Amino acid sequence: MNEGNPTPDPSPAGTDGDFELAKPAPADLAGSGAGRAAEPADRRDPADTSHPEDGTPPPPPDTEPTATPPQEPATHATPPTVPGPRDESPDEGSPGTGARAADPRTEVAVTGRSTPLHDPDPYGTPPYGGPGPWAPAPPVQHPTVTPAHGTPVLDAPAPAPADPVVPAPARSPEAADDPALQQPPTPRYDPWNPAPPSQQVAAPARTDQRERPTLKKLAAVLLGVSLLAGGVGGFAGAWIEREGSTEVRLPQAGAVPDGRPPDSVAGIAARALPGVVTLHVRGADEAGTGTGFVLDGRGHILTNNHVVAPASGDGAITVTFSGGETVKAEVVGRDSGYDLAVVQVEGVQGLTPLPLGNSDGVRVGDPVVAIGAPFDLANTVTSGIVSAKDRPITAGGEKGDGSDVSYVDALQTDAPINPGNSGGPLLDSRGRVIGVNSAIRSADRDSDSTEGRSGSVGLGFAIPVNQARRVAEELIGTGHATHPVIGVTLDMDYAGDGARIDAKGGAGNPAVLAGGPGDRAGLKPGDLITGVDGHPVHSGEELIVKVRAHRPGDRLRLTVGRAGAERTVTLRLGASGQN
Numbered sequence: 294m295n296e297g298n299p300t301p302d303p304s305p306a307g308t309d310g311d312f313e314l315a316k317p318a319p320a321d322l323a324g325s326g327a328g329r330a331a332e333p334a335d336r337r338d339p340a341d342t343s344h345p346e347d348g349t350p351p352p353p354p355d356t357e358p359t360a361t362p363p364q365e366p367a368t369h370a371t372p373p374t375v376p377g378p379r380d381e382s383p384d385e386g387s388p389g390t391g392a393r394a395a396d397p398r399t400e401v402a403v404t405g406r407s408t409p410l411h412d413p414d415p416y417g418t419p420p421y422g423g424p425g426p427w428a429p430a431p432p433v434q435h436p437t438v439t440p441a442h443g444t445p446v447l448d449a450p451a452p453a454p455a456d457p458v459v460p461a462p463a464r465s466p467e468a469a470d471d472p473a474l475q476q477p478p479t480p481r482y483d484p485w486n487p488a489p490p491s492q493q494v495a496a497p498a499r500t501d502q503r504e505r506p507t508l509k510k511l512a513a514v515l516l517g518v519s520l521l522a523g524g525v526g527g528f529a530g531a532w533i534e535r536e537g538s539t540e541v542r543l544p545q546a547g548a549v550p551d552g553r554p555p556d557s558v559a560g561i562a563a564r565a566l567p568g569v570v571t572l573h574v575r576g577a578d579e580a581g582t583g584t585g586f587v588l589d590g591r592g593h594i595l596t597n598n599h600v601v602a603p604a605s606g607d608g609a610i611t612v613t614f615s616g617g618e619t620v621k622a623e624v625v626g627r628d629s630g631y632d633l634a635v636v637q638v639e640g641v642q643g644l645t646p647l648p649l650g651n652s653d654g655v656r657v658g659d660p661v662v663a664i665g666a667p668f669d670l671a672n673t674v675t676s677g678i679v680s681a682k683d684r685p686i687t688a689g690g691e692k693g694d695g696s697d698v699s700y701v702d703a704l705q706t707d708a709p710i711n712p713g714n715s716g717g718p719l720l721d722s723r724g725r726v727i728g729v730n731s732a733i734r735s736a737d738r739d740s741d742s743t744e745g746r747s748g749s750v751g752l753g754f755a756i757p758v759n760q761a762r763r764v765a766e767e768l769i770g771t772g773h774a775t776h777p778v779i780g781v782t783l784d785m786d787y788a789g790d791g792a793r794i795d796a797k798g799g800a801g802n803p804a805v806l807a808g809g810p811g812d813r814a815g816l817k818p819g820d821l822i823t824g825v826d827g828h829p830v831h832s833g834e835e836l837i838v839k840v841r842a843h844r845p846g847d848r849l850r851l852t853v854g855r856a857g858a859e860r861t862v863t864l865r866l867g868a869s870g871q872n
Contacts, residue, residue: 561662561724562674566615568645569664569717570594571671573611576603584665584717585636586726587646588765592638595765596716597731598627599689601634612638615672626768630776630841632688632699632731633761635768647718650725652704652757655679660722661706663730665714677708685838686754688732700834702842703754704728710753719755728755763844777845777866780809781816783833791823792836814864816853824852840866
């Protein structure tokens with residue numbers, strides 16, 4: 294270095310061809326208007342002696358301190374600042390505008406020290422506190438307030454148009470020393486935010502960045518709602534299971550069609566119930582309940598004799614129809630041998646007579662429906678089949694003389710029949726009457742009974758309608774019914790197979806009535822009758838049943854055995870009246 298020459302050697306030894314300018318003194322920087330404030334003492338390097346406390350630069354090493362020549366005013370004006378390629382903003386205070394510092398070459402000539410090519414960083418941003426010789430200081434990052442995560446950022450209003458850029462006038466050396474003429478530092482250019490610091494706003498978020506937090510938030514809300522609903526539902530279900538609910542609604546099938554097939558049980562019952570009645574009978578000593586059905590429009594009702602028997606003296610009979618109407622009834626006629634009776638009601642309109650079928654055409658297995666009032670439960674409907682035909686049964690006989698014994702060649706059914714069903718109709722699949730329910734076989738009795746109280750065991754018996762119709766016609770017409778007879782007296786104590794004619798007769802009557810049907814056919818006392826019309830006969834009761842299954846005047850073929858020989862005889866049935 295040459296003493297007295299303030300300009301350093303452009304190519305000092307020990308360098309790579311570059312040169313290093315001397316750092317300007319704090320006083321010089323302040324006077325130029327482009328320097329930076331003195332660096333605080335606490336931020337300086339303790340080993341650095343180039344910055345004494347008084348601001349005076351230390352002398353070069355191994356040289357004597359020399360006096361700094363007085364500065365002379367510049368002999369030429371600072372060229373005006375030309376906007377650079379980044380001077381795009383019309384705002385005067387925006388980056389890239391404003392006046393540059395004086396030409397460094399001029400300042401070298403004036404101050405005698407090397408001046409940086411660019412203004413030092415006025416903010417002292419570390420680690421770039423000192424300016425470099427060929428690059429500007431790094432841009433200043435101005436922090437901005439960032440909205441909370443997920444909050445949409447509203448678009449900032451467009452800045453107002455600024456005044457046109459006017460180049461700042463050149464400064465003279467005198468202006469550098471005059472504080473009144475000093476201008477504030479030009480704001481640094483921020484490459485990430487072209488707007489000036491005063492107008493910098495947060496950049497609007499990208500569309501995909503706004504939608505992604507929204508979807509996540511929606512998914513989180515839905516998950517929370519689902520968990521809450523599941524918890525509430527589980528708690529409610531547990532509480533209901535433990536405490537019970539005050540209102541329970543069970544599933545129910547859809548509406549059922551109103552109509553029913555005519556041959557179904559419901560269809561048969563719907564047509565027959567209006568013609569079925571319940572009888573309540575009271576007598577001097579007893580009372581009972583039975584069933585009957587309407588025969589015609591004049592009010593005649595058919596039922597069993599044992600149903601109306603208690604009212605034979607001074608008793609009373611009331612009839613209740615299925616619709617609830619109740620009227621009094623009078624006995625027209627009754628017959629204990631067939632266990633049938635007819636009563637009549639007066640003043641009833643709209644009667645529904647039941648049609649009568651043909652019991653001879655019934656077959657075992659045919660479906661049947663029984664209607665009655667078992668145990669005084671009116672309008673009870675049961676169903677079953679015909680389980681047997683021509684079943685000989687006897688009922689009654691409580692008088693001891695046999696005058697009240699009923700002999701019936703019955704239809705057997707498994708349709709439930711109980712006390713109170715007596716006198717009710719047994720209907721076929723077309724709703725026609727094929728029998729009159731009269732007796733049941735009870736488990737606590739050894740014989741057929743009309744009064745067994747143990748209930749049905751699936752063995753019910755009905756008088757065939759063909760027989761009932763003939764008896765009803767006679768009862769309505771004459772008040773009594775005729776019985777077909779063969780004119781002989783049977784030995785009811787005979788224990789062998791078949792029906793034996795009594796040898797002596799009884800009650801003053803001969804064993805074979807003279808001139809009667811049996812006498813004309815050649816029957817003798819002691820003969821054994823073993824068959825009727827080809828069907829075997831095993832007892833006297835069975836022979837009576839077979840005979841009463843016919844009308845008086847019908848022809849009958851009997852198989853007769855005598856003295857070990859067997860023959861067949863034919864006779865015409867007679868008639869006898871019986872109350």
